[in-house]
Amino acid sequence: MNKQLHIAIVGAGPGGLTLARILHLNGIAVTVFEQESHPLERPQGGTLDLHEDSGLEAVRLAGLMDAFLAIARYEDQGSRLLDKAGRVLFEDDDADGDRPEVDRTELRAMLLQALPADCVRWGHATREVQATDDGRWTLAFDHGSAGPFDLVVGADGTWSRIRPLLSPYRPQYSGLTFIECGIDDVDRSHPKLSQLVGRGKMGVEGDCKEIIAQRNGNAHIRAYAIFRVPADWAARRFDIGSPAAMRAELIKEFAGFSDEILDLFRASNDAFAIRPIYALPVGHCWTNRRGLTLLGDAAHVMSPFGGDGVNNAMFDAAELARLLTTRSDWAEAVAEYEALMFARVVESAAGAAEGAATQLSHVGQELTLEMYRGHVSARSAKA
Numbered sequence: 137m138n139k140q141l142h143i144a145i146v147g148a149g150p151g152g153l154t155l156a157r158i159l160h161l162n163g164i165a166v167t168v169f170e171q172e173s174h175p176l177e178r179p180q181g182g183t184l185d186l187h188e189d190s191g192l193e194a195v196r197l198a199g200l201m202d203a204f205l206a207i208a209r210y211e212d213q214g215s216r217l218l219d220k221a222g223r224v225l226f227e228d229d230d231a232d233g234d235r236p237e238v239d240r241t242e243l244r245a246m247l248l249q250a251l252p253a254d255c256v257r258w259g260h261a262t263r264e265v266q267a268t269d270d271g272r273w274t275l276a277f278d279h280g281s282a283g284p285f286d287l288v289v290g291a292d293g294t295w296s297r298i299r300p301l302l303s304p305y306r307p308q309y310s311g312l313t314f315i316e317c318g319i320d321d322v323d324r325s326h327p328k329l330s331q332l333v334g335r336g337k338m339g340v341e342g343d344c345k346e347i348i349a350q351r352n353g354n355a356h357i358r359a360y361a362i363f364r365v366p367a368d369w370a371a372r373r374f375d376i377g378s379p380a381a382m383r384a385e386l387i388k389e390f391a392g393f394s395d396e397i398l399d400l401f402r403a404s405n406d407a408f409a410i411r412p413i414y415a416l417p418v419g420h421c422w423t424n425r426r427g428l429t430l431l432g433d434a435a436h437v438m439s440p441f442g443g444d445g446v447n448n449a450m451f452d453a454a455e456l457a458r459l460l461t462t463r464s465d466w467a468e469a470v471a472e473y474e475a476l477m478f479a480r481v482v483e484s485a486a487g488a489a490e491g492a493a494t495q496l497s498h499v500g501q502e503l504t505l506e507m508y509r510g511h512v513s514a515r516s517a518k519a
């Protein structure tokens with residue numbers, strides 16, 4: 137047990153908060169420094185599915201399964217695949233699935249409620265990490281600093297400020313850009329769209345473009361229009377400040393798709409966002425450096441194809457917490473965590489990279505159909 141350790145976690149995303157919770161549960165105090173000024177400063181993003189042996193295992197180790205069951209949506213695990221004419225190519229309601237959906241905002245709120253009120257310091261964007269003479273670390277913010285800490289954990293996502301102290305790699309653009317939009321009150325106000333998307337996720341591919349729409353909680357649908365384009369294309373092509381123009385231009389981009397699909401854009405609220413997708417190289421790793429480590433997207437951001445990002449982040453946190461609480465030498469615990477994590481995430485990083493490389497190719501739809509059919513066969517083989 138390393139109860140006297142001074143640990144700072146940079147970033148209050150699902151990874152950082154899971155680590156803080158499990159350490160707290162085991163009597164190790166930590167401080168989380170988060171750049172956002174409060175938990176609701178920005179929408180936290182869409183729905184996530186937690187997987188049995190990673191995200192859900194972390195929830196169990198955090199002692200939060202009951203709280204999770206209160207916010208989990210087991211009923212929203214379905215999948216639909218359509219062609220651009222709106223014909224259904226595949227449909228599966230997966231009502232008995234073991235990958236429950238949860239809204240990201242609710243997941244964060246659940247983790248925050250399970251921490252002491254003063255554990256997260258909001259409005260603390262880490263700008264720099266400095267070494268002290270005795271081999272520890274201080275964090276510098278715009279207004280002041282904190283430390284020294286024995287261990288700083290970078291859980292600060294894709295553009296981590298901690299990563300450059302460990303690795304020269306920067307995330308590279310994957311070639312794919314997502315334009316996000318959202319439809320509110322879908323069951324009452326847009327029943328046809330509610331049916332189109334179904335209980336889970338609906339995908340439609342054609343002309344090397346794709347739309348993915350996902351049911352979130354509170355009758356909300358989040359949709360992504362996906363393009364294979366240069367990283368700055370969307371910012372040049374769309375006027376994000378003009379929702380009416382966004383709707384019209386997205387409909388133009390998807391000309392030839394059925395009207396019922398284009399209704400997703402017509403019904404969108406005004407909150408559009410441009411999300412170019414970045415990823416670190418598959419197999420990204422670094423040489424252990426005393427007192428610093430990374431978890432989640434800071435360590436291995438990957439494209440969202442495969443849906444493993446949050447699951448990896450939460451499982452990294454659970455593994456690091458397990459080792460810190462069971463090994464007598466904390467520095468060895470961190471080195472062991474890193475070695476295990478590097479090996480563990482290679483498979484999902486490779487899958488996500490392949491997904492990003494083949495999505496929107498001329499065989500993209502065929503490959504997606506093959507993947508869905510594979511899931512169904514694997515499920516029947518298990519039953």
Ligand SMILES: Cc1cc2nc3c(=O)[nH]c(=O)nc-3n(C[C@H](O)[C@H](O)[C@H](O)COP(=O)(O)OP(=O)(O)OC[C@H]3O[C@@H](n4cnc5c(N)ncnc54)[C@H](O)[C@@H]3O)c2cc1C
Nearest residue numbers: 147149150151171261262292293432433440443444445446
């Ligand atoms: C469009 C899209 C769809 C996705 N869909 C899925 C999905 O369906 N399933 C899935 O598993 N994953 C999905 N992901 C990936 C998933 O969102 C991430 O893998 C996951 O959020 C990683 O968690 P994290 O805690 O490591 O980092 P993050 O969630 O990025 O959290 C990092 C935190 O650090 C804070 N921070 C950043 N910089 C600083 C700083 N300098 N100082 C202090 N705080 C800082 C941020 O504000 C944030 O709160 C998707 C990603 C995208 C882009």
